[in-house]
Amino acid sequence: MDSSDEEDNTPYYLERRETLTAELRSHPYDLILYLERAQIYSELGYPDLSAGDAYRALLLHDECATEEFEYHEQATEALQEWCADGPGGTWQLPAVLRSKGGVHQLVSQVERVDLNPDPKLTVAKQQSNGVSNGVANGELDGEGNVMEVRMEKVLKNASLRCYRNLSISLLLCGCLKSSYDFCQRGLTVNPGDEELEQAKEYIQLIAKRRLKVKELDYSQLPDQGLVRREIYPWNDHEPDRYSAETLAFLNKELAKCAPKCEAKVTELPILFHNYNNSDNYGTTPTMSQLGLFAKEDIEPGEEILDEFSLLAANNVLKDALCDACSSALPPLTVDSEVVACPDCDDIMFCNSDCFERAQASYHPAVCEKDIDTVAKDPDPKEKPFALYLLLLGRALAMAVTQETHPLDLTEVKYIWGDFLPSSQNAIPLPPDSEPPPIWTLPFSFSSNIAGPLHLLEKMDIDIFQNLDHYDLWVFNTLYAKFRGTASARVNHRTGHPEVAAVHPLWCLANHDCDPNVQWEWGARMRFWCREKRIDGSKGGVKKGEEILNHYTDVELGVKERREWAKGSLGGFCMCERCKREAGEAIERADGSGQKES
Numbered sequence: 001m002d003s004s005d006e007e008d009n010t011p012y013y014l015e016r017r018e019t020l021t022a023e024l025r026s027h028p029y030d031l032i033l034y035l036e037r038a039q040i041y042s043e044l045g046y047p048d049l050s051a052g053d054a055y056r057a058l059l060l061h062d063e064c065a066t067e068e069f070e071y072h073e074q075a076t077e078a079l080q081e082w083c084a085d086g087p088g089g090t091w092q093l094p095a096v097l098r099s100k101g102g103v104h105q106l107v108s109q110v111e112r113v114d115l116n117p118d119p120k121l122t123v124a125k126q127q128s129n130g131v132s133n134g135v136a137n138g139e140l141d142g143e144g145n146v147m148e149v150r151m152e153k154v155l156k157n158a159s160l161r162c163y164r165n166l167s168i169s170l171l172l173c174g175c176l177k178s179s180y181d182f183c184q185r186g187l188t189v190n191p192g193d194e195e196l197e198q199a200k201e202y203i204q205l206i207a208k209r210r211l212k213v214k215e216l217d218y219s220q221l222p223d224q225g226l227v228r229r230e231i232y233p234w235n236d237h238e239p240d241r242y243s244a245e246t247l248a249f250l251n252k253e254l255a256k257c258a259p260k261c262e263a264k265v266t267e268l269p270i271l272f273h274n275y276n277n278s279d280n281y282g283t284t285p286t287m288s289q290l291g292l293f294a295k296e297d298i299e300p301g302e303e304i305l306d307e308f309s310l311l312a313a314n315n316v317l318k319d320a321l322c323d324a325c326s327s328a329l330p331p332l333t334v335d336s337e338v339v340a341c342p343d344c345d346d347i348m349f350c351n352s353d354c355f356e357r358a359q360a361s362y363h364p365a366v367c368e369k370d371i372d373t374v375a376k377d378p379d380p381k382e383k384p385f386a387l388y389l390l391l392l393g394r395a396l397a398m399a400v401t402q403e404t405h406p407l408d409l410t411e412v413k414y415i416w417g418d419f420l421p422s423s424q425n426a427i428p429l430p431p432d433s434e435p436p437p438i439w440t441l442p443f444s445f446s447s448n449i450a451g452p453l454h455l456l457e458k459m460d461i462d463i464f465q466n467l468d469h470y471d472l473w474v475f476n477t478l479y480a481k482f483r484g485t486a487s488a489r490v491n492h493r494t495g496h497p498e499v500a501a502v503h504p505l506w507c508l509a510n511h512d513c514d515p516n517v518q519w520e521w522g523a524r525m526r527f528w529c530r531e532k533r534i535d536g537s538k539g540g541v542k543k544g545e546e547i548l549n550h551y552t553d554v555e556l557g558v559k560e561r562r563e564w565a566k567g568s569l570g571g572f573c574m575c576e577r578c579k580r581e582a583g584e585a586i587e588r589a590d591g592s593g594q595k596e597s
């Protein structure tokens with residue numbers, strides 16, 4: 001169906017989302033409200049946010065079902081309101097449990113991608129398993145309590161709805177393993193459920209296509225997906241990065257650690273992932289972004305920037321690193337400056353300065369909270385994800401300690417997120433059954449949904465209260481910003497990334513493969529002016545010239561440089577050096593009658 005023929009209901013759904021979010025503020029333990037909002041997110045085309053709400057609904061379901069759980073009373077009370085008599089003494093299942101909107105809409109989204117599943121599989125109609133999606137009357141079971149019967153019915157239907165939603169939503173994000181796991185869990189509780197069986201077929205089909213295999217090894221299903229990367233329409237924390245006010249703030253901060261530099265709006269080429277050599281000779285389209293510029297002449301070898309950041313994390317358990325700045329701790333000699341937290345085991349700071357900064361910025365939120373085992377020493381292939389999760393945890397601890405919204409932290413608020421406009425992201429799914437290529441934010445159930453909630457629980461934070469601070473879209477926005485700006489330090493022995501940090505001023509500098517600065521990151525991030533440029537000419541930056549950083553090893557050849565920098569740049573580098581060297585490589589290949597290697 002041509003989507004242009006469809007009525008655009010976005011404004012209605014956005015308003016409904018606002019209303020439901022407001023209701024959740026006053027009824028934070030109401031699982032039905034979460035399921036309603038999950039449905040709205042599906043309609044709006046955010047399967048990730050839909051899965052996030054369905055998962056919270058599932059957690060609240062478990063709270064209701066288990067007396068010993070922490071929020072049992074609150075969750076049960078909220079549910080009882082949905083089980084009370086309606087007008088005229090009648091009662092029905094809450095509308096979201098009766099409607100076919102949510103999951104059916106998602107399933108039809110999957111169907112629209114023309115997967116052409118084996119028709120024999122899909123027509124196999126399952127027998128009803130006794131879980132009713134239809135209208136339930138306010139019947140008495142003869143002896144039992146009306147409320148109990150209704151509660152049981154609502155809980156059973158709600159859990160089914162959660163599993164259906166999680167299976168399909170995670171599938172749409174490309175998280176096949178989690179999608180399959182929730183589907184299986186749902187089928188264990190609701191054997192033969194038609195929608196879950198159908199979801200299972202789709203998961204299997206898509207997994208076989210993606211892995212190009214005939215038989216699936218379920219333990220090997222891919223779980224890394226992609227979702228929309230955008231300033232959500234309801235996100236009112238994002239500043240106008242190009243306004244005079246923002247520039248004035250950034251330049252005031254820069255005056256403290258990089259007095260010869262200023263932030264300015266500049267034009268940068270729009271980069272593409274599919275590099276096309278012909279781009280070299282055409283006009284490259286540009287977009288406005290920020291960059292760092294010299295306010296005065298800078299001499300070769302002169303230090304330009306010296307920035308300290310507490311937005312740092314490491315993924316090594318019990319290593320000799322400062323908890324605040326993640327630099328290596330000095331040796332523990334008699335006159336050592338190292339300070340241990342008096343209340344935690346094994347939490348050390350390089351000196352009293354780091355300890356005091358930590359106390360003012362983030363440590364009280366995690367002190368004595370047994371949080372230092374989360375995401376530490378992960379499987380090597382999980383290391384980058386663990387680092388991003390730990391950075392997110394640090395940002396949450398900073399927000400709690402400083403009593404501010406995570407997106408309002410000065411370390412976070414102004415940084416680049418590589419967002420696309422919502423309107424460009426809201427596109428129908430393409431027929432190759434993967435998340436659309438325009439969705440560029442890496443996403444997984446464990447990193448984006450379960451992991452952050454686990455960290456908050458470790459911090460003794462009620463994950464249901466204060467939803468405005470701890471909603472999934474907040475985590476996604478933080479991840480988008482960290483992925484556009486964080487630097488990682490690799491352990492030279494293992495070759496694995498172990499420390500990551502965001503330096504909000506350093507990261508204003510754009511990349512060039514002929515950089516005029518070098519950087520070094522120990523306890524602090526430092527920039528200094530290169531003595532020599534790449535061609536051997538004398539270094540130095542003139543007043544008004546841009547500070548040109550490097551996001552990759554500039555000693556590499558053009559092909560490798562472009563490959564390495566692709567992730568942090570968002571596409572193939574189009575700097576003058578790259579264009580020149582790529583052109584020369586083509587000429588050489590043409591001359592020798594070979595293809596460019």
Ligand SMILES: C[S@@+](CC[C@H](N)C(=O)[O-])C[C@H]1O[C@@H](n2cnc3c(N)ncnc32)[C@H](O)[C@@H]1O
Nearest residue numbers: 268269289290416507508509510511568569570
């Ligand atoms: C760390 S940020 C640099 C600062 C950023 N321009 C800002 O407005 O804050 C990295 C992003 O800047 C952009 N960028 C940096 N160097 C670039 C270059 N040489 N060409 C095109 N885009 C570049 C890319 O969008 C990249 O994702």
